[in-house]
Amino acid sequence: MFAKIKTAGLKGLDGFMVDVEADVQNGLPGIYLTGALSPETKEAQYRVMNALRNSGFRMEPRKITVNFSPASERKEGTGYDLPIAAAILAAQGAVSAGKLERTALVGETGLDGSLKKIRGVLPLAFFLRENGIERIIVSSENAAEASLAEGVDVIGCSDLREAVDVLWKILQGDMSEYNAAYGSSCSMYGITEEEVPDYPVDFSEVRGQDYLKRAAEIAVSGRHNILFSGPAGTGKTMIARRMPTIMPRLSREENIEISKIYSICGLLPGERPLLSKRPFRSPHHGISEAAFAGGGSRAMPGELSLASGGILFLDELPLFRRDTLEMLRQPMEDRKITVTRMKGSYTYPADFLLAGAMNNCACGFYPGRRCTCSKAQIKAYTGRLSKPLLERIDICAEARPVSYGELSGKEASETSVRIRERVEKVTGIQEARFHGCGNIRYNSQMGIREIGRFCVLGREEQDFMRETFQAKSLSGRTYHKILKVARTIADMDGSGAIRTEHLAEAVELRSIEDSLSAPAGHGRDLPPELRARGRETC
């Protein structure tokens, strides 16, 4: 006998519908799975058979073939156990598959018949909803997560027996019990709309460092990537860690998007499977490329995607391998990353704000007097920074050592909530400004055309910029970055026009890429052997 059960699989964040077809015929008893299965999916033949027997179902000694259609699409993960079990039972006549057209099953079984949670239920539930599924049966551990896809009935079951009971109820058309218990709203899982993010850290804990705090606020307001430099122990990391707390609150859609990524990595908290806090990811500098950008044999999202919507913090930036940092280039332009592996290519969001931190020298004390590095060593240390990465950083803020007075001071600093209110106001201004400008949402994303349109300088300001440009021998790119940052500072001031004071602050916070490069035309075309030893002339 033949039976068909609906389920779905994931390719990155995208889903595809899968029909699990079971057929029971006379032949050598056993279970045969076909349809491009990964090893862990194929193991289902042992898990499911034992789970069914241990749940009290009698298995006939006949040949069972289970096919996954479309057979060409590769299927990964253990979420197919439950649909396989249902398909086998239906094929043997234990349940009827007739009225299950709009019901999907997803879940892993244990040998005892219990249902276990799987990764990626959140994107799966959204995908199933979009494909006309009205009811999803999942493990009870996954129920809360799946229920975030509003408009679809989620029924959580703790074991196979319970799942089969549910199927019978569906076939009898008697869903009153479940409608009462589960409803279709996620509110019963305690996931309310207006959740105030509760971060474990707060800006009010940072004493002194007004300059750095101001730089962080500017960075967050205009989505400018930022680099903190300065002596060790001055609070660079502390401030970066608090940057998510002043970012605008997540909207429901943003929240779901971010939570989906965490769902497929299995990182969502079980009791309240929605992030609501903006992520802060700080990978160690020894991180592998696959863990950083995404990849591995199953092409999982990397740190770049996990930081999406929040802060990607790279501490000790010069220590990161160049290859690792090169991975940042494409996602920083496109705000998403495509991971290509043998089994296909997957696109994940990577819309993060990059915050870097570095000491100015290897011993960490420069420019303090305790620094023991020579000028050449200091140069070599900062010279390790990747140029292409610096090109994408708008703001560089120099930290200074904090005095005892500031540390022990009673003076209360501003709380994150108050700063966030200001930031939200500035993002509002930008939203209005870039209405109809394509996918530009923040000042940092302005191109040359938008800079020409929105960063107009008055006569006095032009004079100031011209003189500064010459005195500091800025490059064209730095000049544009200064304008973008000045735009954000003016927005924070509530000023429509960019004034000299805004420019002055933007110049001070400018990127250090100019100071690292050789004077224009010199040194860049140098063959490597001469670069190490000096420059040959004439």
Add this chain to the structure above:
Amino acid sequence: MDERKALFLLSTSEELWVNTITKMKEFAGSYAEALEVPEEYYRRAGILKTGKKLEAFRRIRYERGYLLEELAEYEENGIRVVTHMDPFFPKRLLNIPDAPLLLYVRGGLPDDDAPAAALIGARDCSDYGEEVARFFAEELAGKGIRIISGLASGIDAAAAEGALKGCGSTYAVLGTGVRVCYPKENYRLFERLCSGEGGVVSEFSPKAPPLKQHFVMRNRLIAGLGDVLLVIEARERSGTSITVGHALNQGKDVFALPGRITDPLGYGCNRLLKEGAIPLTSPSDVLEYFGMEEDGQLTMEWKDDTKLEGAEKAVFRHVSEDALHVEDIAAASGLPLKDTLTALHKLELKNYVRNTKSAYYRRCR
């Protein structure tokens, strides 16, 4: 073969250096003949004892034609080869111990009759040291004194910069060949010197890399080309002390800038002062030494705030000679950060303050 070319050939290898070449010449009678004497004779006479020296001598004879082509190429490209037999060879270098036999020169050489002062100091010097070196070089060069330095980073580069700013001539004795600029951040200075605002001199062949021993050797030429030696900032044990030793050996006077007793960069100078160096507190000290006319004492002064107004004045008051972070300046002046920054940037454009490192400012001279 003429003597100059023969000497050039013998000098192409660093294995045969001043002493060996001199001995070979004495043995053979002239440089040209020294090139023709069979190596067996030198070996027996104990002049070319080691295998390396013999090998070098053999190679020079073998590659003679190629090396002479190189010489022609140097002269075509503005690299002069000056031997001790030439009339332009600096007279100051003729009588120092281990006098060089041959120099490669780009740009000019310091005149023998004009006074010259060698200015040396630490590479990783303080902002203050750099400013002082620049000031002294500027003032002295403006009065016609040739400034000799090593074109290293730090004090050397500041001295060369100052001398050029004072419209004087400055000469650099390199520890590399004259075709190599090391460190490369001094490339602009290097080019200005080569183009005639001074000159670069080296006793190593034009493409010689920056090796440690080269720098030790060139120090005797720095001391040798100057009539006096001015030490700006030096650590207790440093390359500076080698140069000072050479200067004293050559019978030259040493000036030293007094340093703070707690400052490691002052230890070297203070020790020199203790041992009898002349205290250096003003360019006038050096001018006086050369017996040059001047009115009044030249003193180094920092910019003051008399010409400033409003916020700029308030901010400038709190900018010190050592660089301070903008946050400290803002806190001291009591102005909001953005006003402080605006004032600082305007002051920088007026040359009142200098931005030493991102967010750090100090006063200008």
